[in-house]
Amino acid sequence: MTYGLYLYGIFPAPGPKTLDLEGLDQQPVQTQVIDQFAILYSAAQQERYLASRRNLLGHEKVLEQAMHAGYRTLLPLQFGLTIETWETVSNQLLEPYHQSLEHLFEKLSGQREVSVKLFWDSAAELQTLMAEDAALRSQRDFFESLRSDRADGKSLRMDEIVRIGQAIEKAMSDRKQTIIQAFRETLAPLAAESVENDVLTEQMIYNAAYLIDWDAESEFSQHIEALDHQFEGRLKIRYNDFTAPYNFAHLNS
Known part of the structure; x- marks a missing residue:
């Protein structure tokens, strides 16, 4: 049937x-x-x-x-x-x-769609951030010491706790945006169009599709490899060099 x-x-x-x-x-x-x-x-x-x-x-x-x-x-x-x-x-x-x-x-x-997904280890990235930013590390360590030992009579006000948390969150966001911007600035000039989609997991920080000339994929992949080397050890890159152009085939009435 x-x-x-x-x-x-x-x-x-x-x-x-x-x-x-x-x-x-x-x-x-x-x-x-x-x-x-x-x-x-x-x-x-x-x-x-x-x-x-x-x-x-x-x-x-x-x-x-x-x-x-x-x-x-x-x-x-x-x-x-x-x-x-x-x-x-x-x-x-x-x-x-x-x-x-x-x-x-x-x-x-004459075009093909390729996709780039970036993943990072947020815990490892936070550890690297603290190793590189002495001032932020000092604030974090002071806060952690007070949480574990209240015998000295010191305490943090709620606004101080929020401020430290916001400072760490902003620093992590800045690191993420630096990576994303590097990919945008490198790859966008090689494409006729690009689309950024929602990230699908907590560890995914970038999810984009690019419409490129069919025969330009080799050059595009070389730039992906260069970016991988630039951020060596910080990212996992999932690169699909060929797929049907779902992101660029939207009808307009």
Whole structure:
């Protein structure tokens, strides 16, 4: 039993013709051309696809394999999109957004999306901060001594406690922003566009995507390596040198 068609992405017509790809539920991937657009799809075997790791990776794999095969200009569709008829696609997407789709194809032609995620060890960074900032270390140590030993009759007012905490927090924020700014200033000039997304974990300090020329990835990765060397020992960098351009394929009505 099938549940209509599962859609992966849109290419300029004629789109992929000779691909031998396996989509979700081991279904063969096919191409449907409507007007100036070619849509990659497979038969849907489920009424609703759960956003499991396996399904998400399967969706992305189809798009990435098509792009690696030479069909580089792609508008990826959101995961889990199924339809019953092609008329739905024409009426709800291709016709009302025809001009926007053409503009996106122009923007994405010859481009690829890469992503950079930065992680640090906040405890280790705080320890380094204290080692480098004698004045701040002295305030912190004085506060800690009073917390552990009240016999000397000394006490800190609440505003002093808050002030010390705020000073440490600001110093940590400044260190974080120095790192982030170094990446921005180095990488942004190499990209046509960039998007900064929300950080996903407490240890993640930067999460960005860049739209770069397809053949400029080698130069881009060299700058990533140079930044890694610049902040050696302080960061873990997760760099994805190729993905479907989800961050740069937003339709405007």
